[in-house]
Each structure stands twice: as C-alpha cells, then as structure tokens.
Amino acid sequence: MASAAKPASAATTQLDIRPDWLARVVEPIVEPDLPIIDAHHHLWDAPGRRYLFDDYLADVDSGHRIAATVFVQCHSMYRAFGPLELRPVGETEFVAGMAAQSESGNYGPTRICAAIVGSLDPFLGDAVDPVLEAHIRAGGGRFRGIRLRTSWDASEEVHKLPTPAGVLRDPRTQAAIARIGKAGLSLDIWCFHTQLDEVLATCRAHPGMTMVIDHIGGPIGIGPYRGRRDEIFATWRERMRAIARLPNTVLKIGGLGMRFTGFDFHLLTDPPSSDRLVEVTKPCVDTCIELFGPSRCIFESNFPVDKAMFSYPVMWNAFKKIAARYTLQEKRDLLGGTAARVYRIDFPA
Numbered sequence: 001m002a003s004a005a006k007p008a009s010a011a012t013t014q015l016d017i018r019p020d021w022l023a024r025v026v027e028p029i030v031e032p033d034l035p036i037i038d039a040h041h042h043l044w045d046a047p048g049r050r051y052l053f054d055d056y057l058a059d060v061d062s063g064h065r066i067a068a069t070v071f072v073q074c075h076s077m078y079r080a081f082g083p084l085e086l087r088p089v090g091e092t093e094f095v096a097g098m099a100a101q102s103e104s105g106n107y108g109p110t111r112i113c114a115a116i117v118g119s120l121d122p123f124l125g126d127a128v129d130p131v132l133e134a135h136i137r138a139g140g141g142r143f144r145g146i147r148l149r150t151s152w153d154a155s156e157e158v159h160k161l162p163t164p165a166g167v168l169r170d171p172r173t174q175a176a177i178a179r180i181g182k183a184g185l186s187l188d189i190w191c192f193h194t195q196l197d198e199v200l201a202t203c204r205a206h207p208g209m210t211m212v213i214d215h216i217g218g219p220i221g222i223g224p225y226r227g228r229r230d231e232i233f234a235t236w237r238e239r240m241r242a243i244a245r246l247p248n249t250v251l252k253i254g255g256l257g258m259r260f261t262g263f264d265f266h267l268l269t270d271p272p273s274s275d276r277l278v279e280v281t282k283p284c285v286d287t288c289i290e291l292f293g294p295s296r297c298i299f300e301s302n303f304p305v306d307k308a309m310f311s312y313p314v315m316w317n318a319f320k321k322i323a324a325r326y327t328l329q330e331k332r333d334l335l336g337g338t339a340a341r342v343y344r345i346d347f348p349a
Contacts, residue, residue, distance in 0.1 A: 014049065015259055015266055015308035022311045024270045029063035029313060030320040035348045036066050037336035040214065040252055040300030042074040043098060043113075051304040053098045053112065059303055059312035060110050067336060068111040068345050071095045072188060072214075073119035073147045085131055088119045092138040099142055115144040115343035117188050122148050125172035132183045144343045146180050147188035147214070148173070150195065157223035158192070158260060168198040174205060181209035186342060188252075192218040192260070193232065196239035203246050210342055211248055215255025215302065216240075216288055221262020229262075237287055244291040250342055251292045253299050253319075253334075256281050257306030265309035272310050274317035285322050294330035298339045299323075 038060070043052055060066045079090035099113035116139050120131045136143045150167045153159045167173055168189075180187055187209055191199050196217055203211045219236045221229060243249050256263065256277070263280060265272045272280070289297050299319045303312060310318075323331045340347035 017307050022271050030317045037339040038069040038301045039298045039339035040072050041303045044076040062313045064316045066110045068114040070115045070343050071113040072117045089134045089138050092118045092135050096140045114345050116142045117145045117147050122173040122176045125175040128176045128179050145186035151190050153192050155223040168202050186210040188212045190214045192220050193236040200243050203249050212250045214252045220260050250296045253288050255302045257309035274314045277318035278321050294333040299334055
C-alpha cells in the first residue's frame with residue numbers, strides 16, 4: 001500500500017519564533033470579556049521547536065477569554081511501533097492527555113484541546129474504518145474530524161512538505177473521505193489556492209459532510225507568486241466564491257502568519273500591531289466573510305506557526321477589530337459560535 005507522506009512534523013518547515021521581538025508590541029486587550037474558541041492550533045516537540053501544553057497555555061492566558069480550543073493534526077507524536085496505518089493514532093493519544101490535564105481545572109478555565117482533529121493515510125481508501133475507530137477511542141469523546149495534508153505546489157520554494165501531487169484527485173482518497181463522513185466526522189482541508197478546483201470537486205462529491213477549508217484557502221505570495229498579489233487575489237476570490245456556494249463548506253480565517261502568504265511581517269523591525277494586521281489582511285478577511293457569511297466562518301490562531309509573525313493577543317485584537325462592524329450574533333459566530341457547532345463544543349453565552 002502506498003503512503004501519502006512520511007510522518008514528518010510540520011514544525012520542520014516553520015520560521016523561528018522570537019519572544020524578545022514579539023514583546024516589543026504590547027496592546028490593551030480589545031473586549032476582553034468576549035468568549036473565544038481557538039479553532040486551530042498545534043502542539044509538538046520537534047528539535048529546537050517545542051510547543052507543548054505550558055507553551056500554549058502561556059499564549060492562551062495572555063488576556064483574551066479563550067473558552068476552548070481545537071487541536072488540529074501536525075504529525076506530532078506518532079507511534080514509533082505497530083502497524084503503519086495506526087501510527088497517527090499516537091497523536092490523538094498524546095493530545096487527549098493534554099486535554100485531560102486541562103480538564104483538571106488546575107490550569108485555568110480554558111478547555112484546551114476540547115476537540116481533536118487527527119490524521120490518517122488517505123491512500124488506505126475504504127479500509128480506514130479501523131483507524132477511525134482507534135482515533136475515536138483514543139480521543140476520549142473529543143475526536144471530531146480528520147485533516148488531510150493535501151497542500152502541494154509545483155514550486156519547490158513553496159512546496160516543502162512531503163506531500164505528493166493530486167492527493168484529492170486519487171480515488172482512494174475519495175473513498176477514505178466517504179468513510180470519514182459515514183463515521184460522523186468532519187474533514188479539514190489544507191490546500192493552496194492553486195488546488196481550489198480540486199477542493200471544490202471534493203466538497204461537491206460529499207454533500208452530506210462538513211468540509212472545513214483551512215487558512216483562507218491558501219493564497220500563495222512567495223516564490224513564483226511573489227509580486228502578483230492582485231492577480232492571485234482575483235483567482236483565489238472566484239474559486240472561493242464557487243466553494244462558498246456549497247452549503248456544506250466552512251472557512252477558517254487565519255494562517256495569515258504562515259510563510260506561504262508572503263506578508264513577511266517577520267522582516268519588520270518591530271512586530272505588527274493589530275491595526276497593521278487589520279490594514280494588511282482586511283481585504284482577504286472581508287472577502288472571506290462576505291462570501292461565506294459569519295455563520296460559516298471561524299477565526300483561528302494557527303499557533304505556534306503564526307507566532308513567528310505576531311503575538312497571540314495582537315492577533316485576537318486584530319480579529320475583534322475586523323469583527324467590530326458585525327452584529328453581536330455575527331461576532332459571536334466568528335469568534336467561536338461557528339466552531340462550537342462544527343466541532344461540537346460547549347460555548348458560553
């Protein structure tokens with residue numbers, strides 16, 4: 001059986017986090033009483049890039065009211081032994097332990113890893129049921145979905161992860177997705193804007209499943225795409241418009257600090273303020289909310305990846321400033337209500 005990718009940590013492709021640099025910008029917390037679900041974060045222990053429970057807790061406790069969080073797969077803590085197809089279950093076992101630590105109440109009110117999104121080899125096709133069952137058991141009632149690593153681009157400068165081309169086009173992947181849906185789980189999809197036609201076809205093929213598009217659909221701003229932002233934006237917007245017409249699709253707004261975006265905040269003398277983040281990212285974010293509507297949009301931190309370009313409190317300040325023009329219910333959806341529905345998490349009033 002062919003394997004979709006080697007179990008390599010996403011942390012190996014990330015920019016360095018510089019705490020002293022991030023500390024240069026400190027802001028008052030905007031609307032600190034508004035509850036938030038951080039719908040997309042990672043935990044890992046890669047060489048020189050450890051980001052575990054205490055590291056994330058320090059970000060969560062930086063001023064905003066984070067009610068709960070969603071862990072999303074990052075090829076962390078796979079089992080070193082046993083059948084290959086079951087090794088990704090090690091990540092769910094690891095994260096369930098972090099969730100149990102949080103549930104003790106000894107670390108504050110945030111329910112860290114209240115929902116878990118795991119991974120599997122999509123090339124297993126319709127033979128994924130035992131893997132899904134193992135994830136669900138290991139999750140201790142928290143397992144909510146699968147994310148497939150499908151991001152691929154022809155440019156080696158962009159494509160640094162061991163993902164083969166055309167994962168979503170493979171019939172085995174489509175068979176695996178059908179089984180994921182039958183198990184009552186959602187599907188997170190990480191792609192680049194160049195793959196959005198494949199994403200559209202996949203979402204159409206599985207109308208009964210909730211399809212979560214990560215990181216605003218992955219518009220690329222580096223490599224051969226640098227300097228073409230207006231052109232890329234137009235292409236991305238039309239492809240996202242088609243996806244938004246499908247009622248089973250949901251969009252995560254975040255990942256704006258990933259190196260793929262080409263925003264290059266990490267090259268500034270000082271880190272960006274929330275006002276600067278709003279200024280630069282508002283065209284993309286406003287388009288996302290316009291296309292999908294607040295009830296199908298989810299703000300996400302994508303930490304620690306995005307932490308290389310801005311801090312946790314500054315990022316949530318920026319999201320709140322962007323959401324300020326919406327009604328209270330719409331703002332609630334963006335900050336956590338949509339995530340609560342998708343990932344079945346209790347969300348305070």
